[in-house]
Amino acid sequence: AQSVTQLGSHVSVSEGALVLLRCNYSSSVPPYLFWYVQYPNQGLQLLLKYTSAATLVKGINGFEAEFKKSETSFHLTKPSAHMSDAAEYFCAVSASGGYQKVTFGTGTKLQVIP
């Protein structure tokens, strides 16, 4: 069984400030972890993924996330927020190995204040 908890359904940051979106996971086996972004009325786009290689994962648009097994966390960060980062972000988990079901978190809406 696996689950994902995203702390904070809404996060507001000023343009240029650090973005930190929190994700904690639960998995009975080694996990794969994902961050997706969704813009209004669109599907989801993969930002980055952890698949048991490097624990610090770099993704698109300047985002990165660090897998911390001891904390069961996979928080998403970006040093400097842009207005275009405003969107909904979903953390997701699957068991490691191929062809596993993916479980999504409830999402965090990021607001960027000019």
Added chain:
Amino acid sequence: GAVVSQHPSWVICKSGTSVKIECRSLDFQATTMFWYRQFPKQSLMLMATSNEGSKATYEQGVEKDKFLINHASLTLSTLTVTSAHPEDSSFYICSARDRERGNHNEQFFGPGTRLTVL
């Protein structure tokens, strides 16, 4: 690469009619496609997993006779909402798993279909 399209992007229909939504992988072969439903300001709810050439696997609580899924080829899956009612109004999103990259469980998502049942 890894583009998934959905058609239509939005549809309005009368209660009692059926609506078909197509999901296509444009530049890769998808052995597995997934159908999700997303309510406003909520996460994605997996409805069913569709494997090419076999019957779809539905999640608990999803009526398979109401949400018919067909995955006839490696690039096309369809979801038909039969006898639609207003409570079926939602945003339906499909995703596909690349046959060549399935080992990482990465899914590529379509842009979604907004269904409104009057």
